[in-house]
Structures are given as C-alpha cells and as structure tokens.
Amino acid sequence: MVEVSMTGARLARGEGVALWRQIAAALEGEIAKARGAGERLPTEAALTARFGVNRHTVRRALEDLEARGLIRVEQGRGAFVAEDVVDYRLGPRTRFSELVRRQNREAAGVVLRVAEIPAETQLAEALGIRRGRMVLRVERLGLANGRPIVLGTHHLPLPRCAAAAHSLEREPSITAALAACGIPDYRRQSSRITARLPTPEEASLLQQSRSRPVLVSENLNVAPDGTPVDWTLAVYAAGRVQLVVEP
Numbered sequence: 001m002v003e004v005s006m007t008g009a010r011l012a013r014g015e016g017v018a019l020w021r022q023i024a025a026a027l028e029g030e031i032a033k034a035r036g037a038g039e040r041l042p043t044e045a046a047l048t049a050r051f052g053v054n055r056h057t058v059r060r061a062l063e064d065l066e067a068r069g070l071i072r073v074e075q076g077r078g079a080f081v082a083e084d085v086v087d088y089r090l091g092p093r094t095r096f097s098e099l100v101r102r103q104n105r106e107a108a109g110v111v112l113r114v115a116e117i118p119a120e121t122q123l124a125e126a127l128g129i130r131r132g133r134m135v136l137r138v139e140r141l142g143l144a145n146g147r148p149i150v151l152g153t154h155h156l157p158l159p160r161c162a163a164a165a166h167s168l169e170r171e172p173s174i175t176a177a178l179a180a181c182g183i184p185d186y187r188r189q190s191s192r193i194t195a196r197l198p199t200p201e202e203a204s205l206l207q208q209s210r211s212r213p214v215l216v217s218e219n220l221n222v223a224p225d226g227t228p229v230d231w232t233l234a235v236y237a238a239g240r241v242q243l244v245v246e247p
Contacts (some may be wrong), residue, residue, distance in 0.1 A: 020060035041079040044158055072239050073209040091246035092187045096142050104145040109172035112139040116163050126231040127157050134158045148206050151235045183223050192218040208238040213238050
C-alpha cells in the first residue's frame with residue numbers, strides 16, 4: 001500500500017522495503033537533482049512531519065546517507081550536502097596552503113594551542129632525541145573554503161625550534177615557523193596511515209559526526225640534512241578528504 005503524507009511524500013508501507021531506505025532514496029534523489037554542495041537539509045523534525053514517520057526512522061535514513069558520503073552531519077547544526085572531496089597529496093614536499101589553493105579553494109589555518117612538553121618514548125624515537133627532552137607541541141586546524149579538513153598536532157624539537165612559537169603568533173603556518181628557526185625547507189620522510197573513530201574533541205573541531213571515521217596520518221618531516229624537525233599526528237575528516245600517496 002502506498003501512502004501519501006500531507007506534504008506529498010510517498011512511502012510504500014507493507015511492501016518489504018524499510019521506510020528508512022525509502023526516505024534515504026528520496027533524499028538522495030533530491031540531492032542529485034536540486035541541492036547544491038554545502039546546502040543544509042531540512043531538520044529531523046521537518047522530515048519526520050514530511051514523511052509521517054518517527055524521528056528514529058528519519059535518523060536511520062540520514063545515517064545511511066552519511067555513511068555513503070552524500071551528506072555530513074554536524075553536531076548541533078544539522079545535516080548538509082557533502083562538498084567535493086579534497087585530494088590531499090602526501091608527497092615528499094607537502095605544503096597545506098599550496099595543496100588547497102591548487103584545487104581552487106581558499107586555504108586557512110587556526111593555531112589552537114602551543115605548549116612545551118617532554119617527549120615520551122614514541123615521540124623521542126621519531127625525532128631522534130632522548131626521552132624527556134622538551135619539544136614544542138603545536139595544535140593547528142587546517143581549513144579549505146572555511147570548512148575544517150585536518151587537525152594537525154606538530155612536535156618540533158627544542159631548543160632548535162624555539163623561535164617557532166613567536167612566528168606562529170604572527171602567522172598560523174608551520175612552514176613559516178620552521179623557516180623562522182633556520183629551516184627554510186623540509187621534506188616528508190615517512191607516513192603511516194590508519195583509520196579510527198574520532199574523539200569527541202576531534203569530531204567537534206572537524207565538525208563531523210562521532211560515528212564517522214577519520215583518517216589518521218603519522219608523518220615525519222626532516223631537514224635537507226636528514227635531521228628530524230617535525231613529527232605530526234594529522235587527523236583528517238574522511239568525508240571531505242581523500243589521501244593520495246605519492247612516491
């Protein structure tokens with residue numbers, strides 16, 4: 001039996017197709033035909049009224065669309081049509097701003113925290129320093145067209161990179177900060193990529209659902225002489241970024 005709600009939305013009840021699947025299909029069709037990237041979808045309450053179902057059914061449909069990368073759900077803000085995915089190239093010389101601008105997007109960065117911390121075992125081994133030696137930790141959010149795509153936690157050895165803190169007060173650029181420390185160029189020596197669910201803070205900063213995985217890249221950058229100068233833990237919003245590994 002096909003029922004038509006007061007708003008004209010058609011759902012086939014009792015015919016073997018789950019209502020949430022029908023709602024997801026209807027919204028997918030609208031996204032393909034009439035909704036632009038970044039456009040906000042109607043609220044759960046509005047969709048509940050439109051389709052004449054309970055909120056759990058609508059939520060299940062939205063979860064399906066999000067899992068397939070068609071929408072993104074932001075905590076406290078609602079659901080939006082997914083934007084085009086940024087190709088984030090992990091090559092020997094990856095620079096965030098250059099990479100984003102090459103794809104005709106506006107690049108921006110926000111420094112969240114800067115602190116001196118003692119290096120624990122994994123970090124000390126990566127930077128080739130003794131355990132307990134102080135390093136500068138920089139947490140930075142990278143944005144493309146105003147949308148957060150990567151949360152990077154950089155670790156710079158001290159005292160060599162002491163000038164980085166002052167540089168970051170003027171400009172939220174790791175490249176500029178390293179240049180201020182007498183390191184005008186550096187290259188990526190290695191990357192290790194995994195996937196996991198985000199922490200609550202990561203989900204909030206990246207403006208994504210906690211149920212959607214993030215990509216995590218552990219990167220070691222070295223100076224031209226091969227000396228480690230930055231070990232970074234980068235967390236990417238998987239719905240907006242695909243990592244492209246270059247030789």
